[in-house]
Amino acid sequence: MATLEHEANGEPIIDGDGGEGGVRRRDFINVAALSFAGVGAVAVALPLISQMSPSADVLAQASVDVDISKILPGQAIKTSWRKQPIFVRNLQPKxxxxxxxxxxxxxxxxETLAQRTKPGHTNWLITLGVCTHLGCIPLGTGEGENRGEFGGYFCPCHGSQYDTAARIRKGPAPKNLVVPxxxxxxxxVVKIG
Structure with a gap:
């Protein structure tokens, strides 16, 4: 049999074996309110956290495979990785x-050419096709495009010129074309990314 004791405010406290409904109504309301607030916080936080993760199109381009079998020595192609142009050039021995x-x-x-290529594949130069000055796309991959004085790439926006190893040689660009x-x-097959 449960014995009732009274707190200073007059509400009954149950002594342990559960008479008069167990937990006080105020405790139940507090627990319910905290639980509801916790569920609400999770419901607000999940969309905020999920919007910070990369979108499906970015995840799809996390890496890209490029078939280089048809690129002859002296030729270059332009492809795309993470929505940025990529230059793949098969360098001639000259x-x-x-x-x-x-x-x-x-x-x-x-930087030496060896630092910008992979061992055993020094003829394959792979760079981002973005000028390091202000982000224009240099010319030099297409047939007959201006390659500048140094035979590599020429940026038509502000005149930066890169050599055959895509290193800056002339113009306002501060850095070489970036090797991804x-x-x-x-x-x-080359896997970029």
């Missing part, structure tokens, strides 16, 4: 020799 002959002291952003992360998944 272009490789020209790039290697340039003293690093003459370069604004000194990539790997050769087979002798004829």
């Amino acid at each position: 272009e490789i020799a020209e790039a290697n002959a340039v003293p690093l002291s003459e370069l604004r952003d000194p 992360p990539y790997e050769f998944s087979s002798p004829t």
Whole structure:
């Protein structure tokens, strides 16, 4: 049999074996209100958190496979990765020799061709096709396009010129064309990203 005791405010407290309905009504209302607030906070936080994650089209382009089997020496193609242009160039032995002959002291952003390509694949130069000055797309991948004085790429917006290793040689661009992360998944396929 439960014994009732009275608090200072006059409400009954049950002594443990559950008489008179167990928990006080005020405690139940507090627990219910906190539970409701917690569910509401989760309902508000989930959409906010999910909007910060990448969209489906960005996730689909997290990496892209490029077939390089049809790119002849001296040719280049333009493709896309993460909504940015990518230049893939198959360098001729003459272009490789020209790039290697340039003293690093003459370069604004000194990098060797070997640093910009993968070992065993020095003829494949893969860069973002975005000028490091103000983000224009340089010319030099298409047949007959202006490649500038150094035979690489020419930015028509402000005249930046890149050599055959896509290193800045002349003009306002501060840096070389960026080399994205990539790997050769087979002798004829490059995975960018």
